[in-house]
Amino acid sequence: MSKRRKEGTSGPHVKLAKCDQTQLQLPAALQDEETTEKLREGWSQSLDVETSCVTLQGKPFRHCIIKNYLTEEFVAKLETDLSQLSFNTKSNDLYSFKQTNDLKTADSPSICAFASLLKEKMRNWLMEVTGIPLNDKVAITSSIYEHTDTLLCHDDELEERRIAFILYITPPSWTMADGGTLDLFSSSEGRLQPEKVVKSLLPTRSSLVFFEVTASSFHQVAEVLASDKRRLSMGGWFHGPPLARPAPSPEPKVPLKPWTDGYFDMVEDWVNPMYFDEEVLAQIQQDFEDDSEILLEDFLKEDKVQMVTTALQAKDLQWNPTGPFNKRHxxxxxxxxxSELVQQVTKMFQSEAMFLLLGRLTGLTLQSEEEGEEDSHGTPKCWGEVRRWRHGHYTLMHDEDPHNNDFCLDSMFYLNAQDWKSDYGGYVSYIAKGEDEELLTVVPKNNALALVYRDSDTLRFVKYINTTAMDRQMSGNQDSSFFEVYNAYYE
Structure with missing residues (x-):
């Protein structure tokens, strides 16, 4: 467990030359009346339209790709001028990349010229093609995605954003194998939740992509896999009158279960004997009361750990993906x-014996969160699941999480996590509502039980597991995954 600093800056801060009055023109194809009419008709009916340099597609949501939006000479100027700006490191549950401040104050000739093109000619053209009323507000920033950087699934809906755009300034040699694609998700009808990636757009140099921002415009920037290239872009939003946003679909709360009676013999036979020592228990309880968290290493006996790990690695075991992608994966x-063994282990962690041991370890009085209801009678309750984590997995913070409003004890028991590094991701981060600074980080550790007491103002997420986790080599494990027996216990 450790603290992490999230924000920083990179690159020199250089005063750029005064902005000149360079006038850029739209690509010739966008000035052609026949092409514009085809695109307007295609947009209004969500149809696909293909020309020599413009591709408009209606699914999974309306989006358009314009090839060679700017000349290579001008893109090279942009690339040079952007290299002189300061880029802030941005890292949280949703993303990891570097970004400038809003470029409306930049005084580079090329950046000024591009901004003017967007605010004037491009904005008028977009209104003509899409029929979306746009005001004169255009937000523009530049972003750099390097090895392992990503921006996970989201819809871009915020305030008055109506059309999103991205101009790519990537190396000409960029391929699908380099990652960094703009992935578009299909969405379920009614609930407006992302289902799966159905289209991946290559960030081709000098191409401009734009799409309509709606409650179903779910997209992501896939992880950059290239270690010798960077994904440079300029992007932002055209603004207009806000659309009415559908009410979020509430997630059903996982039912809480009373403890499983007994399991005293199994807990005594499986748990490291040191955690029954009165002096050790007293010290652990004191440490937990001081910090509201603790990591109990070597929690189970080693032979038991090997048995459970082997059972979880069985090829006939079925693992189901969770979702939706804008909340978890x-x-x-x-x-x-x-298997019977894994069933017994899951029951042990939800047993009367484990509740009582956790009470002694933490000093908490574990009882039902529904205290006072006629059918609860003060019986302790919990919920839990066995999870597999590997490359590409994560969870995001979201206000609709039905479990964020309760005080609870998070219990995370890790298996097959030898030599796991925080650089891989996969760590649990705790953050106070409305704050950016992490309160606590829990890095997976093999055969360790992490206990964290959180209140209703604390949010948690599991950081995206990046491609470097694939470098982890372990005997008998080539998929670089680890397992977690997760349980939440309620007072």
Whole structure:
């Protein structure tokens, strides 16, 4: 467990030359009346339109790709001028990349010229093609995505954003193998939740992509896999009158279960004997009361750990992906495929014996969050699941999480996590609502039980697991995954 600093800057801060009055023109294809009419008709009916340099597609949501939007000579000027700006490091649950401040104050000739093109000619052309009323506000920034950087699934809906755009200034040699694609998600009808990536757009140099911002415009920037290239772009939003946003679809709360009676013999047989020592218990309880968190290493006996790890690695075990992608992406064990051993372990962590041990370790009085209801009678309750984490997995913070409004004890027991590094991601981050600074970080550690007591003002997420996790080599494990027995206990 550790603290992490999230924001920083990179690159020199250089005063640029005064902005000149360079006038850029739209590509010739966008000035052609016949092409513009085809695109206007295609947009209004969500049809696909293909010309020599413009591709308009209606699914999964309306988006357009314009090839060679600017000349190579001008793109090279942009690239040079952008290299002189300061880029702020941006890192949280949703993204990891570097970005400038809003470029409306930049005085580079090329940046000024591009901004003027967007605010005047391009804005008018967009209104003509899309029929979307746009005001004179255009937000523009520049972003750099380097090795392992990503921007996870989101819809861009905020305030008055109506059309999003991205101009790519990537190396000409950029390929799909380099990652960094703009991925578009299909969405479920009614609930407006992303289902799966159905289209991946290559960030081709000098191409400009724009799409309509709606409640279903779910997209992401896929992880950059190239280690010797950077994905440079300029992007932002055209603004206009805001659309009415549909009410979010509430997620059902996972039912809480009372403890499983007994399991005293199994807990005594499986848990490291040191955690029954009175002096050790007293010290752990004191440390937990001081910090509201603790990491208990070597929690289970080593032979038991090997047995469970082997059972979880069985090829006939079924793992189900979770979702939706704008909230989480990891794998949960299918209860119908559980071996008897894994079933017993999951029950042990939700047993009367474990509740009582956790109470002694933490000093908490674990009882039902529904205290006072006639059918609860003060019985302790919890919920939990067995998870598999590997490359590409994550969770995001979101206000609609039904479990964010309760005080609870998070219990995370890790298996197959030998030599896991925080640089891989996969760590749990705790953040106070409305704040950016992390309160606590929990890095997976093999055969360790992490206990964290969180209140209703604390949010948590699991950081995206990046491609460097694939470099981790372990005996008998080539997929670089680790397992977590997660449980939440309520007072």
């Amino acid at each position: 990891y794998e949960q064990i299918d209860s119908t495929s559980l």
